[in-house]
Amino acid sequence: MATETAQATAQRNGAVGHLQVEDRIWLLRAMLMMRRIEERAMSLYRQGKVPGSFYDGFGQEAVSAGAAFAMAPEDRLCILHRDLAAHIVRGVTPTRIFAQYMGRATGITGGRDGNVHFGDYRVGCVGMVSMLPDMMLVATGMAMAFKLRGERRVALTWFGDGSTSRGDFHEAMNWAGVQRLPVIFVLENNQFAYSTPLDKQFAVDPVERAAGYGFVGVTVDGNDAEAMFEATYEARQRALAGEGPTMIEAVTMRMHGHAAHDDMKYVPKEMVEEWRKRDPIERQEARLRKAGVDVEQIDAEVREEIDAAAKEALSSPMPDPSTATDGVFCEGEPEPLLDGQAPWSGFQSEAALEDDS
């Protein structure tokens, strides 16, 4: 199986134009939410309100927004540390995200885990561990269960260029290929792993390896939310059709340092300049302006929502120290993963059709 661009496959499958204007607005909104939340979180961090360190995905918003947008409520996701928009798409509220960053009792992990290390099982997500890319195997295992039970569900996870060097990348890719599982691997190639450039991680672009595992690898402009949606949509169709996994390489750029403390001296200025011209949000805004949408209005709404959310989170309580050792073990019945929000209009129409029949 040769590598192909998402566009190419898109044409082949005639899978273009899945997005209505409302969907394209949703994508913009999700990306704006991510950016505004992270901007605000960064200033809260500088004010000492966010403990530990802080990681963001500035400039990469399209990767998580576009991919998550193509996933159905019953699908399951492992969201990584540059993928805040995916949490938004699934229905996690900004208030709980701020509370999470600030280690409040009302955050997704209730202060047990930090910053971006979270996932809300109530919306079908399993929170990432720090060890990269361990979640590739967890996602593969979820897909394995779906296949065993004959369920029409797909698992998806993101992972970075650096984490492709870890053994778990290989064990997951190989396992998913051997068992032809309904799983989507989104490689977030943002040019760096902390300070380490690509050529120290691999001699050949990892998307080329998909074929060596027996499935499709596609390369997508990771700064184009709609292209990300299309590629993920197709990957999901393949998975549902029993054609196995897909690896999607989203080519993008980490526009901020690895974490709050990192001044990224090691990144050539020109490189950042180059990529700044390809901002995924400006790109989506331009598209929607052409379509006559008032994007300023949307940003204003987002900012308002974020202000309110931050305020609410700031006034929410810290966890009670007396609960610090609770819940190491589960007692009683395990909580099931619940379905998440799936705002793409296509799902509603599909649902409608099913209701009719």
Added chain:
Amino acid sequence: MATETAQATAQRNGAVGHLQVEDRIWLLRAMLMMRRIEERAMSLYRQGKVPGSFYDGFGQEAVSAGAAFAMAPEDRLCILHRDLAAHIVRGVTPTRIFAQYMGRATGITGGRDGNVHFGDYRVGCVGMVSMLPDMMLVATGMAMAFKLRGERRVALTWFGDGSTSRGDFHEAMNWAGVQRLPVIFVLENNQFAYSTPLDKQFAVDPVERAAGYGFVGVTVDGNDAEAMFEATYEARQRALAGEGPTMIEAVTMRMHGHAAHDDMKYVPKEMVEEWRKRDPIERQEARLRKAGVDVEQIDAEVREEIDAAAKEALSSPMPDPSTATDGVFCEGEPEPLLDGQAPWSGFQSEAALEDDS
């Protein structure tokens, strides 16, 4: 980089005819030694003289004999559990091998480790651990040191089809590719991993993956010792020329069970029959008969040597229990890896040339 057969590259590099008759006899002798030692060890096992379990490489003798034969004294090897001929080529005596199997004080590990889990650092080898394919990383690290120090040396290790599923396979392949290290990875594809057939381990032949790591992958008839030599010879030349790693897939068949206890019910009879016709030793014998060599004589000599070795090993002492806890830590200066035997006539002539100059 596309995959190619050893024959093809052999022609291209005009690298044929490296083997003199004496070399081809050496290859036969090494394979015969391996087979006769393992036959004898198996009967010693059945007599209860070999503790634990016993693994052999019946039918795979060409893989280790041919590859090891292409390595120079100063090269370093990690030999695996189906590769006894490689120990013979490097100069480990049958007596010490029998003593190793029987857990005697005079075995390579002095009874500390068992059966095939050994390697003699005095002949440039690092003994395998059971965890597969951990030694791929150790070999890669040796090659890394050679490159850092600007030494003209190559590291080589073998590993099985099943062990390609482990993360360490990937971490080693990737690391060696990124750093373009002088290391040779010999994939011993013997159709099974214990009872597990290939299609449960990978969807695509792993040799196809070499390109995805940025280096050459070649497929060789693993039952042809001379083809194994040629492919390894070329790989070593590439490594010395700074062209990085090579992965050699030796296609062969595990003709016995995984270990002494395994009746291999899970292997189709016809498959074994098919492969029996391709016995690597008979093949080498046929070649040498054509060349007028008295192969029966060679086998007779080997049997004699093996008889004497087994006898000597049987009379050698068991380790002293009072030493059981000695040597967990190294005290004093580490022992260096020493050079091994390298019987290929090409090395002698090379050496001769150097002496002249």
Added chain:
Amino acid sequence: MAPLTYLQAISAGLRDEMREDERVLLMGEDIGVFGGAFKVTDGFVAEFGLERVMDTPLAESGIIGTAIGAAVVGMRPVCEMQFSDFISCGFDQLVNVAGKMHYRQGLAVPLVVRLPSGGGFSGGPFHSQNPEGWFMHAPGIKVVAPSTAEDAKGLLHAAIHDPNPVCYMEHKHLYRRVKGEVSEGVFETPLTARVARSGSDLVVIAYGAMVHTALEATEDLEGASIEVLDLRCLKPLDEDAILDSVGRCSKVVVVDEANFTCAAGAQVAALIAERAFEDLDGPVVRVATPDVPIPFSPPLEQAVLPSVERVREACRELLEY
């Protein structure tokens, strides 16, 4: 009631759970068509099919990691490590992903990892390890270690029904050497210690294979009344049972087969030194394998593994204290 070997009891337990609950999924290397390196799942494919008795790739991190994924979406995976030694290759997924999941985000990981462990048959450094101590030290993981056929089945039931990751230590040396009456059908052994023999002069605390070593070593010690406490569950540790035995016997020998430093026995001895100090009439004596890889050759292996003689000697000395 039928007399079963320890190994047959594990098989019977697995079969019952597979029949009772279709969420139970067996995963491992060579467990399907071949029936497992030790034949624990022999014949399972015929009854349950290749999908539920899954021959996996040779990839321990993959086995644990995918099992975690299956567990969080409602399966009840039971993973077999071909030898417990190989869990080192799946260590990260087990301690970091499975062990910390529920505490971090309230998501349970009902996962059982079967770990054929222990030495005594010339398995050598890589087929004889007792890794339980590593997992006792990893938060969020339970560890059980049956010593009898009955408990092998009962603890397996408990482990599979537990909503948490459980390391099920099955001692290879007991597989065929230990035989006993095992109740038919499904029953559960509580995650608590068991008094294997009650006594009043001294208690030997052990688990797994060492319970049998302890019983044999103390069968007849010049008429002394020796209690043997079988821990059965190492994490959480049954502290009450330990303190109760020590309170009644006042002298303690703690035995484990694992390497000495930071072993389960160290935790047990430390517990006693802190919480039963006043009950003690002598030092808390430990018998364990020294900090050495398990050698292959019989005379060497016998020299390092805790023997009946060593345990008897330790008890005799302590009785005389």
Added chain:
Amino acid sequence: MAPLTYLQAISAGLRDEMREDERVLLMGEDIGVFGGAFKVTDGFVAEFGLERVMDTPLAESGIIGTAIGAAVVGMRPVCEMQFSDFISCGFDQLVNVAGKMHYRQGLAVPLVVRLPSGGGFSGGPFHSQNPEGWFMHAPGIKVVAPSTAEDAKGLLHAAIHDPNPVCYMEHKHLYRRVKGEVSEGVFETPLTARVARSGSDLVVIAYGAMVHTALEATEDLEGASIEVLDLRCLKPLDEDAILDSVGRCSKVVVVDEANFTCAAGAQVAALIAERAFEDLDGPVVRVATPDVPIPFSPPLEQAVLPSVERVREACRELLEY
């Protein structure tokens, strides 16, 4: 003599060893161009070049495994884990390949693994662990844990010159908080314990960051004379020093930051209960982090890590015993 922070002392030690011995090779993620996540190797590339200060792929098994290969052919690799937590991903290579190599075949593995460990700064469950107990339980591996700047440099020298695999536990919370006089040039700290403060009524045994907690907690305990023993080397354990302190003080509190069960402190307490029983005038008290992942939020983290107050309380109670 110049006052250096704990972190500067580690850097100085590494620099000295790099200058002294060209076989010394530094390997790790982001240690070269970037100078390391904690800037321990800041500026090293300029002096030693990219080859000897190697930015590796993101692959811990690869780092340990290739370092082993380099070590057996004569290099002296010093590997940095970006956080000690990530050693779980290189666990197998360290315990099975490096740890057992010399015993099995007489081949030494002179390898140092630098493990930035410990909590106290909201690092959360994956950036705060203290994994030393796992490696104390693995034969063939040494474990050192400096608590002062002087020892940070001296123990690094000892570790790099040791022909065995050594886990060098550097506590992140001490990096910039601890400062002290450090001798210039190359010197070695022996792998033995150090009396941080001598006393006669009670001894607190600790290592790493907990040494400072212990010193602060016992500075002024109603005039009681409290000894603080800094273990410095956890494997091999300095048993003589421990038994000597206990012999003189008769009361012991063992403190470690690691999770309670099977921690280094369990081994120390068990040692005392077996070998110093007659010297004891009270229970062997332990203070450690309970068996819980280290939570991120400050009030939760403070609640689980051993605090000055908890240690003081434990000492006070034991003194009254």
